[in-house]
Amino acid sequence: MPVDNRRRRSCAHRARAAGQATVSVVKEHHTLAAHDVVVLLETDAERGLSAEEASQRLQRFGPNVLPTAARGNAWMRLLRQFHHPLIYVLIAAGVVTAALGKGVDSVVIFAVVVVNALIGMVQESKAEAALSALRSMVRTQARVVRDGHERQLASEEIVPGDLVLVEAGDKVPADLRVVRLAELRVDESALTGESAPVVKDEVAVPEPTPVADRRNMVYSGTLVSGGSGVGVAVATGAQTEIGQIHRLVGAAQTLATPLTAKLTRFSRLLTVVILALAAVTFAVGVLRGQPVVETFTAAVALAVSAIPEGLPAVVTITLAIGVARMARRRAVIRRLPAVETLGSTTIICSDKTGTLTENQMTVRAVVTPDGAYEVTGAGYTPEGELRDRDGAPAAVAHDHALRWCLRAGVACSDTSIVRDDRGWRVIGDPTEAAMIVAGAKAGVTPAEVGEEFPRVAVVPFSSERQYMATLHRERATGDHVALAKGAVERIVAMCTHQMGADGSVRPLDEDAVARAAERLAGGGLRVLATAVRSGADPEEFEAREGAVALVLTGLQAMLDPPRAAAAAAVAACHTAGITVKMITGDHATTATAIARRLKLLGDGHNESDHGDGRVLTGTRLAALTAEQYPPAVERAQVFARVSPEQKLNLVEALQARGHVVAMTGDGVNDAPALRRANIGIAMGQAGTEVARDAADMVLTDDDFATIEAAVEEGRGVFDNLTKFIVWTLPTNMGQGLVILVAILLGTTLPIVPTQVGWPGGISPPGSHRTVRNSLPLHGSCHPDHQKRGVHAQWAKSLGYWRVMRCQHCWAFLNGRSRLYFLRIQRTR
Incomplete structure (x- = not known):
């Protein structure tokens, strides 16, 4: 022990010699004795900092707040609605059509684009407004000792080295190294997931000790449940444990939803095919000696007709309807595509404390x-x-x-x-x-x-x-x-x-x-x-x-008992083909007991035997090799005593194995995984602001059972969108190929761009009515059924297209044979 003390003191003196970098040189304050931390931070364990020194440190280290993510203004939200390959083609078609003097055609095309953008923007604004209503506007006050006198100030003014006093009921304003305490107990569930309050002491602990077991530290954002204590602020703002989690959230990549990814691939392929057909049409017409302007108009008509311009609008409208339905079932959707993701979810990784349980001992x-x-x-x-x-x-x-x-x-x-x-x-x-x-x-x-x-x-x-x-x-x-x-x-x-x-x-x-x-x-x-x-x-x-x-x-x-409806909701998810896994920072024994009550492990599982791999702790996860990790994560149903970074790694591992992962949580420690998951689900009542900001969906009643209802709505949305695609593709492709056949045969164009754009412009409201009246799928529909259903619908679509193409050609040629006027033939 004397050797350790000498090493720590030399470390403290080296850090002190580094001047203003003292706080950033030594991160492991839990490994140092309280006296060494006081020396390291050049403060006083009785009198605290002087007012002058505190002012200088505030200028040096900045206010004790987390950096806020920049929220796009109204113009940026509007511009984001145009970021889609099909929209790009429609805009180009509208510009070219306007340049050729086809004003009516151009207006119809641009109207479809603008309406789609406005719908998406309005829905995003509504979601942000609903989330803002859930945010707490209370400023935290803190008690500190400066110049030997106790004073109260806003938590934003705390700096490294401040002597902070906490007692029962206080919210800890910064990361503190405890120097004195009296029966201090802290509720760290928001940070670590442990449901029981942690008893604190002043004893230094080894460097590899996890955050949940550092008894000599109290962390920003946690709540003092009993006793009192005095601690030295060792980290503020972005340097706190919560700040590090905040950085993990920012670094986590958000993934496209399954439907968005499929539509993007489909749109790119369709765009290439349409442009190629339009080019072939223009080239054939010119080679046949037809007027260039008329041939170009025909090529534009083909491109416009083949593009399912109603698809973006109908996707937006359908998702918006799903959002409204979910809001009535106490689920606030922050991002429209998240509605459909719920319908494709194969695994739900749920936090235990406060989500599956009441968070009330x-x-x-x-x-x-x-x-x-x-x-x-x-x-x-x-x-x-x-x-x-x-x-x-x-x-x-x-x-x-x-x-x-x-x-x-x-x-x-x-x-x-x-x-x-x-x-x-x-x-x-x-x-x-x-x-x-x-x-x-x-x-x-x-x-x-x-x-x-x-x-x-x-x-x-x-x-x-x-x-x-x-x-x-x-x-x-x-x-x-x-x-x-x-x-x-x-x-x-x-x-x-x-x-x-x-x-x-x-x-x-x-x-x-x-x-x-x-x-x-x-x-x-x-x-x-x-x-x-x-x-x-x-x-x-x-x-x-x-x-x-x-x-x-x-x-x-x-x-901490399971929620009343949680067991039934878990059973419904299993019936629907969705696996539910519990991820928590709590102890393995407690997590296993709750998992047994919720039937996550089955009735025959012995909670004292974790050798079958269905219960894994953070320590065992860290010991797994890269080859062992994916199959072990796939098999396990309960993950206990895991850190925020391990939660993030679990989600990524499951996604790498082809799963669509939903992650639920309410604490700061859940935020990185919420951000990375295909859909992050936060709690609206007990959830922290960090968790809500990282999530795609917020449950206003904090009940796991609400997720079951949301999944049902999501599958209904998926079914409705599939039906619309099957309906609209034969129509658009049939129109385009009729124009192509007319060019190849050298006959008069059966339809012009204005007629092509008109059905696309008026079809979204009609399809809106059809979709609105469509009932959601039953919750027992397995995700694999959706994949097989899409393939079957494509086969149907191809059959419909063949029939419609023959009907279009027959109707026009039959009209010509009877010497009908051209305008009448084009509107039959």
């Missing part, structure tokens, strides 16, 4: 020495009840052990639950909140406990003690009662007896307690033990920090 079971009880209800809403093994409501008033177990969970807490416009909200630790709600479901509330047993003293929870104890005075008798809750092993070690349902006290059965705790933990539940001591001595309580001879009252087991 909930007590699911209470075990006492004489009984076991199920707790119904989910989340922080105090609705539900305790039921015994027979399913009957628990007799809390007559079961002394159960009542004292619930009282200990409620009384040994500094957390409160409040109700606002958005529902029940926790101020403090989610684990304590879960125990408070469990007590409320049985009628044991904080108000009732506080009235009957006022608190006298407290021993706060710490990572060293692993328990919390409180001393109360029973108002009715004046006697003192000690209550404790904490880790099972620690509470059992402090107990000598256990309480029965009748209130009797008997010797502690440690083996039975261990078996019960192991059984609960095996199901992915977090288990805490509770204990009581009647007639406690206040002096002994204080001297022994609550570790008096206690009586065990029971165990409370909790987890």
Whole structure:
């Protein structure tokens, strides 16, 4: 250890000698002792920075904000609508037609182009407006020490070296290296995906330690759930962990949707074919001695007729209709093509915390020495009840052990639950909140406990003690009662007896307690033990920090439960041929337990055995070779303890194997993968702004089940577009080839450009009506069926084209044989 300290100090001194580059020289602040970090950043652990130095650093390092992506203005959004090969050909045709004096023909062509652009622009604007309504406009305030005085300022003004104070309820304003703390616990779920608050300490950790396990650091954007602490700001703005994720988001390439890619390839091929046919038509006409202007007009007519000019407009209209339908089902689409991508999705990579689960810790079971009880209800809403093994409501008033177990969970807490416009909200630790709600479901509330047993003293929870104890005075008798809750092993070690349902006290059965705790933990539940001591001595309580001879009252087991509709939605996705994979930063045991409840692993999977490859951790992923990685990712159903970069790599690996990947998430750690996925899906309520900005679709109800509905709509859109293409291609190609045949035979043109453009200009509204009335495909339609369906539709289209070509030629030639006027023949 002395050698390590000397190495760290020399590193700090070298960094300090580098002047203004001090912050950027050493990134691994978690490997340094707190004192070395203070020296490195040229600050003071008691007085902080001076106001003058803070001002200079603000000029040097810039404000503590993430760089914002430039959003295109209205003109840029409009110009983007013209970026399509078929639109280029239509514009060129319109220009040439206008140059030849064919004003009416030119107006019809340009009208189709402009209408298509306006529809796309309006829809993009609506999506951005809907997203803006979800953004929080609250500015974060921070408490810092400068010149030895505490002051409050906007988080944007924090600079590296600032001494920052945080306490329960605060949002951490920058990346901080902890220098002092008092029972500090931080909710890092938005950054790492871990659902339980992380207990912090000051001890340096090795360099390769993952972000989720760096106990001496607190990171920008996370929430303090309990205790308090003081830390030195080591990174601000783009240099924070969130800033690095922001850069990953910017570097991630967005992919074209399956339909967009197919239409682009088709458009390029069709453009080449059309231009080649037009050139052949012009060359043949000139060689036959026909007037150049008339021949050129014929070539333009062929090009215009063969181009499905209604296709861009109908694609836009169909997608817009899908957007409107999805909005009614609580899914906001930010980019139009994302609608169709949902219909082609083969794999959904879903974040666990907050997407598949409630992101609200909930007590699911209470075990006492004489009984076991199920707790119904989910989340922080105090609705539900305790039921015994027979399913009957628990007799809390007559079961002394159960009542004292619930009282200990409620009384040994500094957390409160409040109700606002958005529902029940926790101020403090989610684990304590879960125990408070469990007590409320049985009628044991904080108000009732506080009235009957006022608190006298407290021993706060710490990572060293692993328990919390409180001393109360029973108002009715004046006697003192000690209550404790904490880790099972620690509470059992402090107990000598256990309480029965009748209130009797008997010797502690440690083996039975261990078996019960192991059984609960095996199901992915977090288990805490509770204990009581009647007639406690206040002096002994204080001297022994609550570790008096206690009586065990029971165990409370909790987890972040799956959403009510998540299991059914996952089953529906499986039926529809879509694989659902869970990707989370949480522990493997917890992730596996939730996956079993959602049937992601099947009923026969043993959660304790990850050797079959269906559950992979970030460590195991990092150890895979390049050859092992793709098949391992394909087989696995649960990925636990993974970093943001690993989530991004998982999505890329699945895409490389030909999958269309949808990624869901709500945290900052999900943003890079959301950006890279074929369609990124963010949560609108609990999701971070970074995640929403990176996503293509935002769920306003944060429910995985909404994705199932959106997939159904997406498949309906795909079906409608396929039907339109089958309808429009024979029409356009038939018109073009009629003109080509007329040139080859040397006869009068059957149709002119104005007549060609008119059906294309009026067909999108008509097709809009057809598409609107088309019902979406049933959710059980497998993605492979769509591929086979497209091939069958192309065969149909070819057959329709042959029939229509023969009809066009027969109608015109039949009219000529009867000596009809030319205009009448052209409009038959």
